[in-house]
Amino acid sequence: MSFELLMVFLKLSLLGFGGGYAIIPLVMDEVEAHNWASADKMADTVAIAAMSPGPVAANVAIGLGLLLNGLPGIIAAFAGTTIPCVVVVWAVAAFFKKASSHPVVQDILYGLKSVIPGIIFFAALKMGMQNNMFLASKPITTGWDVIIGSSHFDGKSVIIIGIIMVMLTKTKVHPILLIIASAVAGILMF
Amino acid sequence: MPKNKDKAVNTVSLLELFTTFFKIGAFSFGGGYAMLPVIAREISEQRSWVKKEELQDVFAITGCLPGAIALNAAAFTGYITRGVGGMIIAVCGNLLPSVVVVIALCTAVALVRDNPVVEAAFLGIRPAVVALIAYAAFNMAKGSLKDGFAFTLCLVALAVAIFVPAVGVVPIVLLGGLAGLAGQKVKRMKLKGRSEA
Known part of the structure; x- marks a missing residue:
């Protein structure tokens, strides 16, 4: 369990561009794929992460680690969050100035920064639906339920x-x- | 006046790095971009570990890299002041308050979760969390959707996430990066073509 958690957090730390709330849709996806926690527990974990000091993305990881596997889960979350950060910063710190102004890097970042707000908004939408706040008198299984699901508010x-x-x-x-x-x-x- | 102005950068002690980032971790709320002004004050104004001109670089690097933004800033500052060891110390110091507070809050919530009043409180908090996430999305959109192509990419990503959930969020993000690369390339070729014509 903790090994799986570690692998997931390693992956998310390497793919979570935009930091903080940008990581939440990725976390929600993983939690759902592994069937780790119910939608209300996930929402509560994000609430606790937002109320705690420090980086929100790391707080979500720590809260989820604790929820799923106690202390070993926290250790997995801590390692999965810090190791990629240290390695990546170490790797790019030396030549960052040159790399960051390279047009290819700029263009990729432009693309990432364009899609990330859409993904974050999707996370908000999904969290609201899964917790029966709107548009979901039946469980959301596919995206089509957003449109054809009954208009429950x-x-x-x-x-x-x-x-x-x-x-x-x-x-x-x-x-x-x-x-x-x-x-x-x-x-x-x- | 910064008190350590004449101090050579390599004399920053590991203990001071740890305590500084512990303090930043403990007293800054809101994560990511909300933490950056606090970090700037601590590492540049009060301690001059990083020159004012270099701060822009620190924040540029931390925004571009994956993972928690504040944590990246801690790692980068640790690296330029005390190398790899400083990086590890700064990151651990930065995250320690999170670990303590998140454990305390989660444990407290787990203990009282079945209480009907607490349940009602969380029924109120969950919509607030939805609003917080949506606000983060709007905030980011305001900063990064500066032209029609970026806006279209954003809407396409949202539509794919909603209607083709099998794709998954990570591939959407990565495809977004590629689309940005391709789109900007086409745009440049068009501009070039126009200037040659």
Whole structure:
């Protein structure tokens, strides 16, 4: 189990361009493929990662490692996150200045940075559907369920999503405060 | 005034590297790009381990590389101040607070999870997490979708993720990199053709 976790985190650390939230869709994909955790547990892990200090991508890995396999899971997550980071930075630090301005590198980064927002948005959509917030009165198995699935909306969840989105874009209120506020809202509403 | 201004770079102690990045890890929330100003203050303004002009390089490198951005910044700073050993020390120091806090929070949540009040709280938190992730997507889109081609790539990636889930997210990201390479090449050829005509 821990070896599998280690391999997955090694892979994600090498492929997770964009850091932080860009890694969440990749993690969700792996968790689903290995049938590691339910959608609500996954969402809660991301919530804890977002509330904890430090790099969010690493926090998600650590939280998932703990959830799936206790202390060995954490060690696997720690190693899987730090080893690629150290090796990659070591490898490129020496010639980075030259490499980063190379047109081929720039063009690839342009492509990566273009698709990553789409993938992250997909992760948000999927997390919302899997937790029955919208468009999912039946389980989401294929993408088509987004369109042909019944148009179920959980009003309370959608209201919270809307308010938090407005707060994030229009104010500078700290995300942690928003998470705490939404917990209070949850206690009052559900 | 930075207190270590006259200090030669190679005299940065490993202990100081560890404690500095431990502090950054413990007191910066929001991850990635939100941590960069804190890192800049600690390594450049307060300690002058990295010159102001070099900061741009540090952040450019950390944004381009895969993995956690803040962690990459820690590794790079460790490397330029104390080599490979410094890199390992900085990364471990940076991640240690995460490990402690995540373990504490996860354990606490697991203990009270069955409580109906806690359950209701999480029913409120989950939509907030969805909003946080969607906001991260919009934020990134604002910074990187600067022309029609980038915008199209983004929409195609989203559509493939939704309608052809068998493809998987990782291949979409990698294909995006290739599409960027191909698209920019075509664009340059067109520009060249136009200037020759």
